[in-house]
Amino acid sequence: VERRLERALPGADAVMTLRLQKERMRQQLLTGLDRYHRDFGLSHERLALCGKPVPVLHPGPVNRGVEMTGALLDDPSICLVEEQVRNGVPIRMALLYLMAAAESAAEPALVSSSS
Numbered sequence: 242v243e244r245r246l247e248r249a250l251p252g253a254d255a256v257m258t259l260r261l262q263k264e265r266m267r268q269q270l271l272t273g274l275d276r277y278h279r280d281f282g283l284s285h286e287r288l289a290l291c292g293k294p295v296p297v298l299h300p301g302p303v304n305r306g307v308e309m310t311g312a313l314l315d316d317p318s319i320c321l322v323e324e325q326v327r328n329g330v331p332i333r334m335a336l337l338y339l340m341a342a343a344e345s346a347a348e349p350a351l352v353s354s355s356s
Contacts, residue, residue, distance in 0.1 A: 246281060250290040257298040258283055258308045274307050283309040288319065296321050 243249035250256065261277060283297060297313065297320045305311050314320055 246283075246287060247290060250287065251292060253291045253295055255296045255298065256283065256288065256291070257300075260300055260302065261304055261307055263304065274304075278307050282307060284313055285310070285316070285319075288313070294319065298322070298325060301326060 258281075261274075263274075288295060288297070297309065299308060299320075299322045301322060303309065303314055303322060305314060309320070314322065317323065
């Protein structure tokens, strides 16, 4: 675990940021959204620390200007958030299909009756 992006980003193959869930924050755990963005927000400049082009992922929805800059969010050559959203339902459908197929192929559990 690294608390400073400047130390975590060099050499990364991909970067995934998490969503700051403002609606769940009842306590003041942060000093402010501007400070959060300054300390942890992604930008083109910050991604340059990776040393190579890397994809950016996010679970969505993105708090624009907090977890990442609007310019980065709007850059389809780097930011894969829209692709993640577009593929979300088909991926979930495929996983449910595979889980259902695995369940039907599994041997029934042995049931012992009490005597």
